[in-house]
Each structure stands twice: as C-alpha cells, then as structure tokens.
Amino acid sequence: MDADPLRSAIEQAPCILIACEGPDLRIIGLNEASRALFPGRDLLGLPLREALADLAGQQWIDLYEQVYRTGEPVAGQQWRAHLTLPDGSVRELFADFGITPWRHPDGRIRGVIGGGTDVTEIVQARLSAERHAAELQRQYRQARDVVDALQQALLPRGLPLLPGVRVAASYLLAGACAAAGGDWFDAVPRPGGAVALVVGDVVGHGVTASGVMGQLRAVLQDRLDDGDPPGAALAAADRLARRVPAARAATVCVAVLDPASGALEYCTAGHPVPLVVSAAGAARFLPASGAAPLGTGGDFPVATARLDPGDLLLLYSDGIIERPGRGAAAAAEELARVASDAVAGRALHAPEASAAERACTQTVELLVRATGHRDDITLLAAQLVAAPEPLHTEVPADLTRLGVLRKTLAAWLEALGVTGEDAFALQHAIGEIVTNAVEHAPGGESVEVRARLTDAGAVEVVVAGRGLWREPERVSERGRGLALSTQLVDELTLERSAGGTVATLRLRVTRPAALLNGAAPVPTPQPAAGLSVVDTAGGTAVLVAGPVDAGGADRLQHELLYRSRGGTVALTVDLAGVTHLASAGVAALHAVAARHRAHGTALTLLAPPGSPARHVLALVALPYA
Template sequence: MRGPDEDDDDGLRWPAGDARTVRQVFDAAPAAIVGLDGPNHTVVAANAAGRGLLGADPIGREIRDLVPEAVGQQLIGALDRPFATGVPELITEWRVQLGAGEGLAPDDVYIDGAVVPRRAPDGTVTGLVAVVRDVTSRVRDRRARRRSPRPSTDARDAVGVLQRQLLPPGLPVLPGLAIGGSYLLGRAESSAGGDWFDAVPLPDGRAALVVGDVAGHGVAASAAMGQLRAVLHDRLDHTGDIAGALAAAGRLAGRLPAARAATVCVAAVDPADGRLAYCTAGHPPPLLIPSGGRARYLPASGGGPLGTGSAFPLLDDRLAPGDQLLLYSDGIIERPGRDPAAGTVELAEAATAVAAGRALREDWLAAVDRLTAQTLELLVRATGHTDDIALLAAQLTDPPSPLLLDMRADPAAIPAARKALDEWLYDLGARTEDVAFLRHGVGELVTNAVEHAYGSPPGNVRLRAAPTSRGTVEVEVSDRGRWLEHRHDTDRGRGLAMASDFVDELGVETAPSGTTATVRHRLLRPARLLTSPDFTPPEAPPDSPGLLLILDQPSPGAPRIRVDGPVDSATAAQLREELQLRTRGGTRPLTVDLTGVTHLASAGVAVLHEADTRTAALGHPLTLYAPAGSPAHHVLTTAALPHTTTDPG
C-alpha cells in the first residue's frame, strides 16, 4: 500500500486515503486530460482518454516525439504561448490530423480545448494542464445544415456575392506556373473590404501576380478596389509593364479619395527560367518558400502607396523549380493579439511547414492551394481575424504534356475524346464550368468529324490540346476527309453553331486534304472566397458515365421521367424512342427532368426540339426541367428551347 502523498505509476501525486477514487474519476473523464512539465512539454500524467490520444505509454516523453504532426499543425504554439506568458489558451474547433500512417489518407478531427499553466509556489510557470475534447460530430452536423438549401437574407451572404463580383472569376491556367489564391472576408458583418488579388498573363510570356489593399470597408472601399484592379489588369494585360501599370493606378488613386494610399504588390514571374521582377508599393514584400527550405521575405522595393506621388522601382530575384512565391495582404500579419513582428514570423513558419507537407495532408489539392488555404487556417484559428485577408501563391512546375489523340472516326471516338479531355483538363486544375464548356464544344467537333468527314471505310480523327502562356487552352480537331452530307438528316447542322456558343473562339479551315477546327478558350482554375475559417475540401470532379438512364418518377400530375447521363449521337436514338413511347406519339403530356444530364449534344437537342414540336402541335406540351447552372440549362438556353429552372413538382 502507498503511504500518504505517494506517487502512482503515472507520475501523479495523490492525496492519502482517496487515491483510488481520484484515479477512477480522473480516468473516467470523457475529455483527454494531460499534465505537462517544462518548456519541452514532457508528459507527466494522462487519463485514459489522454493515453488513447497520445499512445499507451506517454509518460516521460515529449509532445514533439509523441505527436510529430503537432509542430507543422501549429499545435506546439498552443503550448508554448501559455508556458511563456502564463495566460491560458483556448482552442475552438481546430482541425487536426494525428497518427496517419504512410500512404493512408488521414482523418480530420476537430477539437475544443484549454491549456492552463501550472505554477510553482513562487508563481513561476512549471508546466501545463491540457484538456482536449473531440467535437467532430458537432462541426460536421453544423456544416451539413449550412449546406442544406435554404433562402437567406443574411447580410454576409450579400457581402460574399458582392466580393465575388469584385474579385476575378478565377486564376489563369498557365504552362509551367501553378497559381492559387484564397480570400477570407473580415469580421465586419455587413461590409465588403478593399483587399484584392489578381493574376494576369503578360504579352511576353510572363505572369503578373497582384495583391492590393484599399483602406477601410464598405461601398466606397469596395468600389475603389474594383477600379484599381481593373486599371492594373488592363495595363498589365496590354503592355506587361509593371511600373507603367502602377503609375496609371497611382494617377487614378490621386483622383479618387477612397483609393488614395492604397498599397499593392506586383510580381512578374517568367515560367521559362524563374526570373522575378517585383514592386512593393507600400505593401508587405513577397515571401519566397524554396523547395525543401525555409521561407524568406524578399527585400521591399521602396515604392510608396498609390496616389502619393511615389515612384515605383523594381527589384529582381529568381525562383527555382518547385519554389513557391506567396503574396499576401496585411490582415494575415496584423491579427488580434499579434504584433506585426510576431505575425511576420508566424506567417513564414506556417508557410514553410505547409509547403514542406508537414501540416495537414490534403493530397487532392495542388501545392499552391494547400499553401494559401492551410496557411490561413493554421494562423487564423489561433487568433481570429478582423480584416480581410488575401493570399496568392505561384509555383514553378513542369509544363504539362499536351493531350494528343489519334482515333478511328467511328461513334466510339466521341465519348473517348470527351473522357480524355475531361481528365486532362481536371489535371490542369480547370474549373468545372470551363471543363463543361470545352467538353460540349469539342464534342460537337469530334462528332462532326465522325459523321461527316469520311464515307466507308472511316479514316481517323485527331485531337490536340495544349495550354498557352496567355491563359487560354487551344484545341485542334482535324481529319483527312471531305465533308459528306447525309440524306434525310434533319437532326444535324447545329454542331458548329453550338460549339461556337460554348467557347471563346472557333475557327474552321477546310482544304482538299481535310478539315481542321481550332478552339481557343480562356481557362481558369477556382480561387477560394471564404467567409470563415471553416474550410472544407473541394468536391472531387464528377464522373461522366457513358450510360444513359431513363427512369420513371412518381408525380401527382402528368407522367414524369428523369434522364441521367450523356445525351449525344450515341444515345439520342434511345431518348427519342422513350419520348415517343411516354407521350404516345405526342398525344399526352410529359415532364422530363434533365437534372442528371451530364452532356447534352446537338443530337440530343434535336430530339428534344422534335418532341416539343410534336407534342405542342397536338395540344400536349412537353415540360423540360433543367435547374439553373446545370449543363442542360446552359445548352437549352443557347438553343432557345423552352424549359423551366423551377421543379414543376
């Protein structure tokens, strides 16, 4: 039996007489409770939940050894700060990933907690008590409720809409340079801010990265931000001259009170050799994170804020392959409870850890997206934030290989080309919207080559796609045949017209040796606009099944069917047959739910036009339902085919 105040085998000193009861209560606590000693945070006590968190035998070991992820995920800071200051630290819904094995996808766990200093009789902090509780279910339930469709009059929803309109719709996809951005709205409940970012492909093959900050919030600041961004974007796009673009923005700021003294950093990167030219017009300098090294801040160029009469000198540097460059607004530095010096150090440390893969594992994200999103999350969750925060990152990468397809010109080439193009574009990081536009436009061109280029036997159709330094993708579809018209082919002729509606530019060259159709389309990748540090991973790109499913749907009114999958030349006949059957040759009404249609080609449009005309002539109109934003909605709008975006019930 232990004597009074003897240690037990976990290193705790228990009161005489009731040690067993205290131990039972301590171990039964549902939260993890861990006692730590010294500046290195050596574990001296842990209840059952704490041992489950740290491992079966944590006593006498340092937290850094027990939880290697703690450093990269900024958990050590939550222990270092209260040990140094004596001020307790609260943790609210921090996302952590602990103990993931090699090659295993880690699980996200959300924790609440408190870290309380333990003091010696003279008041000196000698250790800590950490209490941690798993609140993953609570966080996920709340997020599920947020994702549920609901009407909203929340002022912050309106602010988010406004900010999306003022910021660029996306970031360019460029060969050899990956660009990613995240924007976190400030805490002001009903005011958009004046921070912004932009990325502009330059005429000489370089790309300009821009992050700026207009003081204040509200309509005036947002309007000034929008005007400055437009001027800078236009001048950079037209001339590629950084100093000249800043001078033009400076003249505008001098005439516009709300824009005066706005700060901006512009950095032009050459993907070919990593050369970097930049100007910090009153703005914090860029952060360069070498591949496998520690981040370093570049020297400020000495330029003053816009509208103050300052010159805009440039400085030079260079990025090596794999290096990342981070531009940011000062909201990430000047967070509550942090002076600028501490905030600057924390930003460099967090960015280094994220770039090295020592923070949160999110392998589905590009490195530049991890850098901007995780750096925001790790820093803001510890302190909160008051101002808007803009982060923009670029990384030198290997240029992507072009997509090259050489296929037999038969119907199987159409879905094969569509699938290969989808996968290639998603690998580039393109927005789902751009993928859908190109899928439809290029699909029409491949269909034309299959159906009109050759007689029997068929020849080949070739597809080549590559991104350009101006932020567009160029796709060529070519054949070596001659145009053949089909008798009684009343459903065709819409292909080229539809293709031109889906893409920015379409050119067709015909010659005795064949036809080449060239598509050019601006390609963007998404940037993140966040309204809280409640970050979630993007959805995986949707699959594009080749099977067309047509199913009955219960309906109290007219008969109703749902169509899922691609409606193209390979499946249009199936849809035509079903529509004739369900409408009994046009003699009864029918509702067609096109929500699940992944691809609606000209052949499918022709079938729907035909069915709509037939049923309307007999007094039993066809009701087509395509939700706003769906592939079918865009195609039907382009084709001027009447439809509803409201579910008819």
C-alpha cells in the same frame, strides 16, 4: 370608514381579479379592472365557459379548470388574449397572470382565483422596438450585400490557368459584421508567357474603399496586360491616387514572374514583402523594394529575384500579419512556418488541392483560428510547375467511341486544373466538332484531336478530319452542332481545303479563387456514366441520366416515344442526371416535342439550375421547367 376596506381595495386595485366557485366555476366576483375588459357584459353568476365563451379556444378557461381539478397553481408572462367587444371588434391584450386554487378551511377546493396585470403597452413597445431593430438589421444586411456584391464583381472572376505556373488566391472578410474592404488580388497573363501578380490594400471599408479598389485594379490590370514593367504600372496607379483622395496611402505589391526562367521582378509600394517557399517547405522573405504607398510621393524601384522549379511565391495583405496578440516579427515568422507546412503537405490533409491552393486556404485557416483577425486578409500564390503535356489523340470514325474521347479529355482537363463551366463548355464544344468530323470522315478514317494550354491561359483544340463538312443551310434535326459550339467557346474557326476540314477552338480557362466570405468554388464534374432511361411516377415520367451524345441520341428518342405511345400520352422527362447533352440529343428532344405538339399532348422537360441540361437548353431555346 369603509365597512369592508379590503373589498374596497380589491375593487379599486389596478390588477385584474376574477374569482370563480364550484365545479362549473361560476363567477362570484370580479373587480373594476376586470369588468373594464368586458364592457356591456353581466358576468356575475355565470359559469366561466358561458360568460367568456370568446376565450374558450385560447387556453385561459382550460387553465382555470386545470387549477380546480389539480389544486396546483399556474402562472405565465405576456400571454396574449383576443377579447370580443360589443361592436364586434377584437381587442388584443397581453397579461402577466397567476391562477391559484381557492380552498375551504378544511382544505377542500372551493373554487379558483385568477389575478393578472395588463402589460399590453409594454409588450407592444417591445414588439415595436424589435420590428424597428429588425428593419434596421435588414437595411444593414441589404447595404452590406450591395457592398459585398460590388467587391466580388470588382475582383477577378477566376485565376488564369497557365503553363508552367499554378496560381491560387483566397480572400477573407474582416468579420461577419464588417463591410467589404479594399483588399484585392489579380493575376494577369503577359505576352511571352509571364504572369503579373498583384495584391493591394486600400485604406478603409465600405463602398468608397471597394470603388477605389476597382479603379486602382483597372489601371494596374490595363498596364500590366500591355506589358508595362511593375514600376511603370505602379506609377500609373500612383497618378490616380494623387487625384483621388480615398486612394492615397493604398499599398500594393506587384510581381512579374517568368515561369520559363524563374526570373522575378517585383515592387512593394508600402506593402508587406513577398514570401518564397520551396517545394520542400523552406521559406524566405524577399527584401523590400523601397517604394512608398501610392499617392505619398517617391519613385517605384523594382527588385529582382529568381525562383527555382517547385518554388512558390506568396503575396499577402497585412491582415494576415496584423492579427490580435501578435507582434509584426512573431506574426511574420508564424506565417512563414504555417505556409511552409501547407506547401509541403504537412498541414491539413487535402490531396486534391494544389500546393498553391493549400498555401492560400490552409494558411488563413490555421493562423486565424488561433488569434482571430481584425482586417480583411488576401493571399495570392504562384508556384512554378512543369508545363502540361499537350493532348494528341485519334478518334475512330465511330460515334459509339465518343465516350472514350470524353474520358480522355476529362483526365487531361483535370490535370490542367480546368473545372466547372470551363470543363463543361470544352467537353460539349469538342464533342460537337468531333461528331461533325466523324460523320463526314470518308472511308472510315479517324479524326485527329490536338489540344494545348497556351501562354495566354486558353485551351486551344484543333480537330482535323478528311471530310469537307459544313452546317446545313437550314437548321434541321442535326444542324445545331457548330452553332452550339460557337456559343460555348471564345473563338471557333473552320479551314476547309481539298485535304479536309480543320476546326480550331479556343477558350480562356480560369480557376475560382477561394472567397472565404461564403462563395464556394465550383466543384469538378464527375466522370459520366452510361446513358440510362428509367421509368418513374408509374410510367408518366422518366429519369434520364448519363451522356446523351450522337451515339445515344437515337436511343433516347426511341425510349421517349415508346413511353409516350408515339407522343399521344403526356410525359415528363427529368434531365437532372444528364452529364452531357450534345446537339444530337437536343435534336432528339425537338423531334419528340414535335410529336407531342402534333397530338396536343404535353412534353415537360425538367432541368434544374446548374445542370448541364439546363445550360444547353437555355442556349438552344428549348422550353424547360
């Protein structure tokens, strides 16, 4: 038998064991497993800090000293250590450990005993699994992002703004872990002022469903844009569904609404029936037209109805009906009640939102928060409203009065519902044209501005002046107005005659849908304040805010040249606060930049993404940061 079986057992134990004695923690014992961690080292009799100097900055020796000093044991799990090997390489170790005081019989601290278990393989296996899981999750997110981007690219970028009808939509994914599905919506302006409304649902989720959705939407959009009635448009989509297996059993509701008369034609091809809500909040479901889902056979009969002024038509996918814990009848009744409250303004407080927008967003929020939802949800609303009054104003032949025109235009565009990039483009293009007309107005005569919203969903603006103005043959400091305007709108024409010049511009305007999977509508720009130029960074930079139009361009140029000593001192110009940058302002920046180039000094223009200045500078190819 062993003379000391306990010592033999400790020596051969698979755990790590190191015993230290005295205030300098001299190592008086360590077993075989501990010696294997430090090959080539003779550790016995050495103070712990000297023996294991490579661990000094890793808290291990600090813990031994803490236990000796306080008499309180410490423990930890999966702590990492880096050990230096004889060849200079480093070994990584993970250990579960406990460090406890070693006492004399009378209770005084004699030393410290540390024990631990090497769990490196366990930790490495866990870390490898976590990395693998993270990579799989990254690949999944990447794949889903592609599908979501595909779906959003296939959905309409915006809903048309039309006289006599306000359209809104919302789209909610099935859940945070679900791929985009086959729901879609569309609103297509029709010849004569009517609008075609579509909500459809392709079976399934993922790339296939999104791709099929895009094909069906393209077919229906093309037919409805050409003026086909609902039945004929659905028949064309049905022929596609018969050829494409993944499109079979897709359900669609197509409705054509005439805002002038309130006449409605619709077809429910296997799809939930439309809901009509009056301005006062009374709701009724329209009867089904009797058609079957696409690709399943049968005709597409069309039903008719009539809406009164203020009535709202709501189309939706079955995801809002087939919610957990709700039967079809109860869910439909709840939808009608909640939508009625939203339309009448009895639900959430949102005075800035139209009734159509409230019907689409608040209805989804209020219904889904109570039950959750399993499928994608799409809502499309169209409300009959009074047609907007055209704008007719006179602008005096005074460039300092352009700010009044901008405020007038902003109020009129806001009443139409024009927001974001459309409002930006119209304000800038109209400002350039009016500036040109004012500069060429003979004898101080005013310039006439007329604007209206067309049946096709375009803002049409006519600027009439007595002067015969034209762009210079060569681009100069004041020769960029018409070129800039042409890039901002869909169409710009000039008619010159002995009586003067008439400019007509058109821009099709849209309002963003509420894509409730994260995309947010573009906020309505705030009215511009006056031009200000403020020193920052001790005079080496300036912050420009407010509108820079023809009336303020000369001031901007003067202020920048004054602060840069005529271009001899480097200057940074922050344009983040600029709300309107006309071609005259661009010309001023070009002039200042030329002075700096002549003196070999830097002029840095700062224009953050999404700012009006960034948009304009990108169009005119003026360098910015």
